[in-house]
Amino acid sequence: MLKVDHASVYFKTRDGNTVHALDRVSLDIPDNSFVVALGASGCGKSTLLNAIAGFLPLSDGTITLDGRPVVSPGADRGVVFQKDTLLPWKTVIDNVALGLKFAGLSKTTRHERAYELLQLVGLKDFAKAFPYELSGGMRQRVGIARALATEPAVLLMDEPFGALDSLTREQMQELLVSIWKKTHTRIFFITHSIEEALFLGTQVVVMSPRPGRIVARFDLDFVRQFAETGDARSVKTSPEFANLREEIRDILHGSEDLRSAAE
């Protein structure tokens, strides 16, 4: 279990002011879950993910992974960012195998494992290609394979499909669900797309604008329905899906109004 307990973050800006980015956020990411954080730009989503990844310290509260406090980055948390962070001078397979090199595995073992992961993301024919030879969606798939290489306990994804066109984005969502099902990796995923959150999450948490706090939580079944039927259209066009989309839109707009009233 990954547990975020009353996490708060204050940033000191260069002009001496304080930005209250995250306010007492509590969140559980249990086994087999797909937890999605949804919120407007600047509401603290990346701050939360970066704290879970161990990239930045909390000002208050705690984060534990299977009982151990998270204080720094580790191989038990794989991270995928919005923009791919592949090394341009390394081939696809060497990019995927990078974390395994740091773990001290032999080159043959690294490449075997990396090749399996490329197969999982549908890129086994591109093992020897360089990142510049791939499309944006393919690069994000390499990023996912790389993040999975160390078999992390949780995969952290910060708007990984935000820069993709809508068709590719839908294909990537479906691919991610199949990876989640096959690998049983817990996923913490950030988006500002309501549709994406509803389609992917077993739990969706809705965040308010600064200071980011959780204003609503939903336990959902759409992703399991899709995993069983393989029919994304019928899931996304169901009345339940449409009703929740409107409900969440109201919550997001409501918290925007609260913020402008406060300013």
Ligand SMILES: Nc1ncnc2c1ncn2[C@@H]1O[C@H](COP(=O)(O)OP(=O)(O)OP(=O)(O)O)[C@@H](O)[C@H]1O
């Ligand atoms: N290193 C930092 N120093 C100062 N302020 C910061 C820092 N990082 C983030 N912030 C502030 O914290 C708030 C939350 O930022 P964050 O990046 O977490 O938002 P977000 O929800 O991920 O937004 P987006 O959807 O645009 O990516 C913002 O007001 C931002 O300006």
Ligand SMILES: [Mg+2]
């Ligand atoms: Mg962000």
